[in-house]
Each structure stands twice: as C-alpha cells, then as structure tokens.
Amino acid sequence: MKLDLVDHKILQLLSKNGRMSYVDIGKELNLSRVAIRERVHTLMKEGIIEKFTVVVNTEKVGKQIQALFEVECIPSEMIEVAKKLSEHPSVVSCYEMTGPSTLHLQVLVQSQEQLDQFLHDELYQMEGIKRVQSHILLRTFKRQADFELM
Incomplete structure (x- = not known):
C-alpha cells in the first residue's frame, strides 16, 4: 500500500x-x-497501524527497575533464545541488533530481587546464551511514543 x-x-x-x-x-x-x-x-x-495502546508510567504501577541487557547468543540458537525470552512477562522488548551482542532486551521488574531472579534463573540458565551484559536505567530524559513520519 x-x-x-x-x-x-x-x-x-x-x-x-x-x-x-x-x-x-x-x-x-x-x-x-x-x-x-x-x-x-x-x-x-494493511498492518500499518498494528494496535492502539496507552503509555503507562511504569514506576507508578510498581515497576521500579528498568534494565537493558545485551545478550550474545550462539548464532544457530539465536531465534529460539529470542522466542523464549520474548515470552517472559518481564521482557517488554527484544531486538536483534548489529554489533557484538546479538539480542538487546528491555526488562521491567518491581525490585532488585526480581531482577536478580530474572538474571540467575532465566538468563544465566538458558541454553544458547554465551554472554550477558546488563545496564540498569537510572533516569529517563526522553521517552516519545509519537515521531515524525514524513
């Protein structure tokens, strides 16, 4: 179209x-x-509009910690790893990226304990993952749902 x-x-x-x-x-x-x-x-x-949604302030609904993960996968297992991670309720986005890391994840959790549990019980235990690098978001300077289309 x-x-x-x-x-x-x-x-x-x-x-x-x-x-x-x-x-x-x-x-x-x-x-x-x-x-x-x-x-x-x-x-x-035509799939140009995928869905209508709302933007939620995650901190006000109890999701206090937002983390970004760079996940290096075994190439032959990357798709399966991405599918499994995408099913986890704490994972809000999962992207295949260029560069040294294969997947980039955005994770929202309520506490440091939940983040630790996600790391140790999910990421570190999953087959097909070679390396994980984590980054905890401290502050957001810009978050924008709308953008110029033309």
Whole structure:
C-alpha cells in the first residue's frame, strides 16, 4: 500500500493521540468522519497501524527497575533464545541488533530481587546464551511514543 499525504497526517495525529475521534481528525484534515474511518480501517487491515495502546508510567504501577541487557547468543540458537525470552512477562522488548551482542532486551521488574531472579534463573540458565551484559536505567530524559513520519 502506498501512503498518501492524508494517510501520513492521520498517522501523525493518531501517534500523538490514539484516542482522537474520527470527527476531530476529519475537522483537522477537512474530510468526513466516514472517510477517516475508512482510511484508518485500511491502515489497520494493511498492518500499518498494528494496535492502539496507552503509555503507562511504569514506576507508578510498581515497576521500579528498568534494565537493558545485551545478550550474545550462539548464532544457530539465536531465534529460539529470542522466542523464549520474548515470552517472559518481564521482557517488554527484544531486538536483534548489529554489533557484538546479538539480542538487546528491555526488562521491567518491581525490585532488585526480581531482577536478580530474572538474571540467575532465566538468563544465566538458558541454553544458547554465551554472554550477558546488563545496564540498569537510572533516569529517563526522553521517552516519545509519537515521531515524525514524513
């Protein structure tokens, strides 16, 4: 699907406010609510919009510790390791990256004890992992869900 300027503007508006109504988007773009609804449904059907979600302040819901892990895997086992790690409830993102580490993980836990348990009971015990390097997030300076699409 080739996106036109209107599609880009709809995506931009929804990335800033996923609860924005079709009527309000239509007013911004001088289109009808029905035209916006059809375009949004097409963007969803084509997989361009994957889902609508909220941004949660993790500390306010008890997830006090956020850690990033660089995981070096045995190449032939990387996909299986990534699948297993992605199923763990504390893992919020798992990426294959270039560089010396194969996988990069973002993990959210409630306490230092939970982080230690994740490290020792999950990461260090999993077959296919050669090396793990951990980084604990101290402070966030920028966290942005919306971004320029054009």
